[in-house]
Amino acid sequence: MKTELIKIHERNFNTSPSLFFFSPGRVNLIGEHTDYSGGYVLPISISLGIYAAVSLREDKGIYVYSDDFRSLGVIQTKEPYRYNQSQGYMNYIEGILSVLKRDGYCIGKGLNISLLSTLPKSAGLSSSAALEVLILTLLNDLNDLKLSKKQIVTYAKEVENTYIGVSSGVMDQFIITFGQENQALLLDTETLDYNLIPFDFENYQLVLMNTNKARDLVDSAYNERFNSIEKAKQYFDKPLGKVSLPLYKANVHQFNDLLQKRVLHVVTENARTKAAYEALKVHDYDLLGRLMVESHRSLRDDFEVSCKELDYLVDKNLSYGAAGARMTGAGFGGTMVALYSNETLLNFDALKKAYKAKFDLELDIYIAQGAAGAKSIEGEF
Ligand code: GLA
Numbered sequence: 001m002k003t004e005l006i007k008i009h010e011r012n013f014n015t016s017p018s019l020f021f022f023s024p025g026r027v028n029l030i031g032e033h034t035d036y037s038g039g040y041v042l043p044i045s046i047s048l049g050i051y052a053a054v055s056l057r058e059d060k061g062i063y064v065y066s067d068d069f070r071s072l073g074v075i076q077t078k079e080p081y082r083y084n085q086s087q088g089y090m091n092y093i094e095g096i097l098s099v100l101k102r103d104g105y106c107i108g109k110g111l112n113i114s115l116l117s118t119l120p121k122s123a124g125l126s127s128s129a130a131l132e133v134l135i136l137t138l139l140n141d142l143n144d145l146k147l148s149k150k151q152i153v154t155y156a157k158e159v160e161n162t163y164i165g166v167s168s169g170v171m172d173q174f175i176i177t178f179g180q181e182n183q184a185l186l187l188d189t190e191t192l193d194y195n196l197i198p199f200d201f202e203n204y205q206l207v208l209m210n211t212n213k214a215r216d217l218v219d220s221a222y223n224e225r226f227n228s229i230e231k232a233k234q235y236f237d238k239p240l241g242k243v244s245l246p247l248y249k250a251n252v253h254q255f256n257d258l259l260q261k262r263v264l265h266v267v268t269e270n271a272r273t274k275a276a277y278e279a280l281k282v283h284d285y286d287l288l289g290r291l292m293v294e295s296h297r298s299l300r301d302d303f304e305v306s307c308k309e310l311d312y313l314v315d316k317n318l319s320y321g322a323a324g325a326r327m328t329g330a331g332f333g334g335t336m337v338a339l340y341s342n343e344t345l346l347n348f349d350a351l352k353k354a355y356k357a358k359f360d361l362e363l364d365i366y367i368a369q370g371a372a373g374a375k376s377i378e379g380e381f
Contacts (some may be wrong), residue, residue, distance in 0.1 A: 001051060001116070002381050009053040009114040012065040012074050017047075017053035019142070022200075022381070023134035023374035024049040025125040025207055026175045027337050028328045029184055029199075029288070030295050031273035033303055035169025037229050038190030039241025039267055039275040043171055044199055045179025047371040050130050051381070052138055057110030064093060066115040083163055092131050094163060095163030099155050100139065106227040109142050113245035120364065123210045124327070124334025127203065128164070132156035137177075137374040150192065151371075153177050166219050167226040170329075175373070181369035187279040190239050197280045198372065204285055205340045206368040207317070207348075211309040212361045213333030218380075222330050225262065227303065231262045243267055265302035289324025289339050296326035305331030309359055314338075316354075320346050337368075 002020070009017040024045040031041035057063070062077045066089055075090050081098035083091050100107060115134075119127045131157050136365045140147045147155070156173040160166055170189050179185060182198040199206075233240050234245070235254050242265065252260055272291045279287040296314050300306040310327040315324040317338035327337040340346075348365055355363040 005051055005114060005116045007206045008065070008067055009055065009112070010201055012114060013055060013063070013112040015055050017055045017111065017112075019054040019138075020377045020381070021051055021052040021054070021134055021138045021141075021375065022371075023052075023137065024179060024371040025119040025127060025130050025261040026172060027125065027178070027208065027335075027368055028171065028370065030276045030326070030336070031171075031269060031291055032295060032299055032326075032328070032331070033225060033229075033305065034266055034273065035171040036167065036226055037188040038188075038239030039266060039270040040277075041171040041187050041189060041272050042173040042184050042276055043179075043187075044184045044368075045126070045175050045181075045371050045373055047369040048119045048125065048366060049371060050115055050119060050127070050134050052134055052231060053114045053116075054138060054142070055112045056142075056321050059113060060108065060110045061174070062093075062097070062107070062111050062113070063088065064113045064115065068115070068117050068118075068121065083165070083274075089131060091164060092159060093127060093135050095159035096132060096135050096139070096155065099158055100145070105143070105145050107139060111142065114238045120210050122215050122334070124329025124331070125208070126172040126176065126329065128160065129156060129176050132376045133176045133196060138232070138376070141376055143158055146257055146316065149177050161357045169222050177373050178236050179371070179373040181372045184277075184280060185364060186273070190241055195277070197277060199280065200283065200285070201370055203342055204323075205342065205345055207322075207338045207340055207345075208328075208366040208368055209313050209336045209338070210338065210364040210366075211307070211313065211333050213307060213309050213359075215333040218330055218332045218334075221305070221332055225303065228259060228262050229266065232259055232314075240266055241270055245271070249320075259300040261304070265298045268298055268302075285339065285341065286323055289322065292324030292326040292337075292339060293318065299327055299331060307331070307333055309333065309355075309361070310336050312355070312358065313363075316351055320344070320351075
């Protein structure tokens with residue numbers, strides 16, 4: 001990976017990079033669509049992610065090349081920063097520069113930045129948050145901005161919400177910044193208090209299956225769910241994410257049928273997420289698996305953010321002996337995660353063929369490995 005990244009950098013900038021950074025993707029084990037109502041999430045940072053190689057420039061320009069968007073070539077960031085769809089991934093970078101500039105941070109260093117990703121895009125594994133946190137981390141380090149990790153999370157989320165226009169919660173930016181290798185992270189998205197808990201990668205595998213389904217409508221569908229949860233919040237005198245099932249039942253008559261289902265998902269998912277953390281604490285991976293399956297059913301039936309490809313993969317993996325399986329991330333396509341103990345790990349060739357025959361889509365499969373949050377890296381990679 002490093003050799004390839006150096007070559008890419010030299011080819012595009014005629015100079016060798018002197019610094020390297022990495023930002024992981026994330027898999028959410030459980031706690032889905034709960035992070036914009038002050039609830040709980042339990043994600044884990046993974047070794048699929050985005051690498052950056054950087055060389056310093058004599059002038060103050062910031063030039064970026066991404067191997068995922070070759071046709072865009074090398075792009076120079078330009079003021080005034082304004083969202084422009086044809087600029088693609090550069091919007092994230094300019095969004096970050098604009099919020100830092102607004103708050104008086106001096107980005108004095110001229111930089112050449114090359115990006116190389118192992119993280120599938122639009123797959124529900126948080127490639128956009130990985131890019132935001134990567135750029136903030138490298139600008140912070142190289143310009144000595146002294147941003148705390150919490151500030152990095154806040155700026156990354158602000159860019160996603162206001163510059164890109166997706167009303168996402170805080171989970172992705174938080175785990176990508178605060179993640180520790182081989183640890184899941186239980187986050188209270190209301191207080192931002194968190195607890196790390198080891199995930200036993202020696203005896204269990206997280207198998208990721210990317211549906212490769214086009215997700216054109218995911219942002220609008222996501223914002224629609226966000227808005228309906230906003231509506232429900234006014235009926236409670238505490239954050240929705242802290243509402244118990246009895247309290248929900250006492251208030252449910254005030255909601256229409258659809259909102260009842262949406263809120264029921266949030267309430268039950270929070271209980272499952274805390275239970276999953278407790279299960280990890282006592283190494284009960286069977287229970288974790290069952291909670292994942294319940295989570296998927298609730299996302300499918302009550303929150304209605306799954307799709308036939310994800311439902312099919314969940315059922316297939318359970319029939320293959322997975323301890324648990326569910327969609328991960330925003331849904332409407334993206335990735336399914338299955339939990340397997342080492343003894344039951346199988347060959348998925350037949351599943352790939354069957355999936356292709358049924359949906360006319362390729363099925364990409366990855367075995368997740370743990371990785372720490374975004375940081376500068378040295379040595380081989
Ligand atoms: C996306 C958002 C997150 C979260 C998940 C659903 O990944 O970025 O904030 O809401 O969807 O759990």
